[in-house]
Amino acid sequence: MTTGNPLIAQGTLNRIRGALSVTNIPTLNVTASYLGKEGISLALDGEATTFIPTLTGQVQSGEPFMAVASRFICSRPRGFPLSIRARWKAPPS
Secondary structure, eight states, rough: OOOOOTSSOOOOOOOOOOOOOTTTTTGGOOOOEEEEEEEEEEESSSSSSSEEEEEHHHHOOOOSOEEEEEEESSOOOOHHHHHHHHHHHHHOO
């Protein structure tokens, strides 16, 4: 394990309290008190910007939509697994 340069103070790592909100399926919402120490992680998939050529170079144009994969760790899952199972078995709407 690398410890870094001992002459540079590493400071303090601050953590954020998060919550997961699924607007169209409220039964899947997870509040901060139910999240584990690992919390929530998000991974964006795809290019965030597109470079468009101009006469003198290129400009960036932000992508309006991106795919996101989320991962969260529940410390107290409550009825969450049952909610997911019911959602999978329900006919598509």
